[in-house]
Amino acid sequence: MLSKILQLAFLLLIPSFVQAQKSIHLKKQQSNFLFACLNTQVRGEYLFQDEQNFYLDNTNVRNLFMLRYEHKNRKILQLGYVKKFALKGWSLLLNTESDANIRLAKATSMEVMPLNLRVNLLFNFTTKWDRTSIAIGSKNLAYGHHPKIDAFFNFTPTLAKLDLGFNRDIGIFTRFPLNEKLDFDGSLTLGGFLGKPFVRAANDDTNKGVNVKFNPTSYKNTFLITTRVGSPSHNRQELGVFSAIGNIVDQQNQNETAITAKFGGEYIYKFSDHLLFLQKLSIGMYHPNSQPNAAQFRTQFMTSIDYTFRGWMVVALNNALLHKKGKIDGTSTTYGLLTTTAGLILNPNLQARINLRRNYLDGYANDKFEFFFQVILGLGQRP
């Protein structure tokens, strides 16, 4: 079924898009680019209810090494225009994440240190029509716009991640103008297929040493359609409505699936190149297929502020509220998550950040305040 939808979508898309042209250097420029990025963090937490309430550890911290290869298609540059539809370039992103669990305060030995490898491949196509593009592969979902001043290094959560459990998926993505004032963003994806890493290496069983395991994720007929209609991103103020409908991998139990239908609206205001103010609201239902009684109505609200001072300092504040109401039992739970980050750009490839995270309201078992010290080192060429 899904393959048929993809085929149909692809066939209908091909004749529909097109592009423009410009002058280029006579001598061909570099078209292959490599960028490596190391993102490492140290974490501490303060548990409000615990007697020994201060810990310095790395629990739930993703130390990440990323390798990004980007290729720009020389053919399209040499032709100078696109007749109908052409491959603009492609990129390969290798992510190695480590969820280190080293409790400096309590533990005496390393307990678990899983190392996950994720592979993200993306093909970008351009068309003869202006501002009309298609991408196939792994990409951020078109679940509203979520611009960030410092997109590459800013790891504050997005509504897609909080609402759907993932903000990156495999599928087909498109953007084009509906008219001068409205753009359409859409994606048809595999519904959280990327939830599990491609390879996992861990010393889960200390007697056997490090165990390397491939994760051939089985496809469970999941899919997700996201749409967004709203102001184009070049506007200073953006207004948009978005939706996500599908049968996705369950956020709580990765082996199960859930039906979700979400609708939302967003307002984005950009003040010059320095300040970004973003608000998003989504409502909808979430229905785990394995637990029909756990179906919920969900409302999610997110506010985000990004600020940069003359390009060498960035500050971001992000607050998310989630309200869950059981469809059957009517119980309500509300979660609050406040995230702040302050980064010092020592040079374009070296940043030091302090991130603070505070869980609040009644939805969490532990009322806690966490802080992270983060160092990000980049090497190579990035856009």
Place this chain on the structure above:
Amino acid sequence: MRYLILLCLIVCGSCYTNKWNEQKSTVKTNYQQKGVKNIKELFYQQPQQSLKFPLLVPGKTYQYDIAEKSELYDNEDKLLQFETITFQLTDSFDPNKVLVDVYLWDKNKNCLVIKSVDLLRITPALDTRGEMQYAEYLLEEFSRFGVKFRREHNEFSVILRSDDPTLKAYADKIYRVDLTNNCLDPTKWEIQVVTEEYEDFSARLKGDMNYNQNRLLSHGWFYVDKELYSRLLTTKNPHLHDEHVFNYPYDSLSNIAEKTIIDFEQLRQPRQYKIMGVPLAIGHKKEMPLRPIDIETGNKWRMGLLGGDTLLTYKSVLEKPMKLAQFHQEGFYDIDNPKVFNYEYLKHVDKMQMYSLDVKGTDCYVEIELTGKHAPYKFVIGNIDFALLEEQKMYGINVGVNVYPKSQRYNPQQNTIAFAPDLVPEDRKPYFLMVDAKTNAWVNNQYKGVEKAFLSYSGLNKNTLEIYLLSYERELPLWYGKVRLSGGFRELVRARKNLYAK
């Protein structure tokens, strides 16, 4: 059902493209609308409301044509070798546009048709006020700009009188038609019909150079009716400082213009702060080898317009008088009677200063000043949005104020953070001027042999800016500078792209 709705939305939505003829016009006043009416009156007086002009065709023996030539170029039967051009007024009631159908005819009555072309689109616009208009008029009138029509958007069609499959095959290869104004002479317009031919494209793709697949099929100049042109000019430029500005001979006008002090405050917002940069190279100081940098300079280099002297460096080109092929009155290059320029003054240009301008909504609009302690002249390039510069493509800017590019699409891209030249807001019009270093008096760059500048980043990181100055007729680069931008400013540019261009 929902998939169907989604896909219908995609298909219908993707049909949207920006059309010039649906754009809000640059003609804004009643006076201008009267002007449009006057222009139409001129057509009404002609048979079939048409103006017909013969094309002056260079022919096969002319070896300095602007691009590679198609096999069919100047063929014996003169198939698709257009000899006449006709402007026929359409029945449009748009009071702001002069819409004509353009017909190109060959000897065999084969015809290329471009429907609904707004003649005001290729009429120069004066963006300055007061005395600066003298200089701007000179720069606008004697450097050409034009519009291109694209096959893939059905912006023109070819009507053949025979079923000859070879002819049809060539007609199908036509993918660009360029209509250009004022080729070094007001009222001398130009038409180029270009095919795309792929015979050796694979080899070109593997090579180091970006030579494309363009082949010139038909090329010619024509003189438009002077009365028509005069009415177009006055209609598009209602705020003339001197109503006789269009009537001065070139040299007289140049003398008047060179007495004008350029008031940069009128052209831009105030400077906010100086952008720190580390100069990495000045071409002539490092004696860097001089090479063509884009397809146009590449073609002209290959054609030998420099008189065969190709072992140049950025230093040597400034040390001796440089002979550059010039145009005849009719528009042909004349290599035996070159113009001679002395570029020694550029030796003293060794400073690149950049200032962020106080443009609403961004810090990334920049003014660049190329100067030097002993430089007699300085070059000022302003209102450049650094978020629009790229590493694969060069941003070209002709000398003048908001000079339209040599060739731009008839149907422009929708305005984003990038603007079509005709629709750019008042406080963001790019400019490039050569002025006296001490007095800011305008200097006629044509006399000094400089015509264009290119700006480009040197890599994907976009933290190093390269600047080129090009010679008269864009035959070779003369001056090169490379500067590393401060990390903070680079991050601001990156932030602007993240916020507005993703």
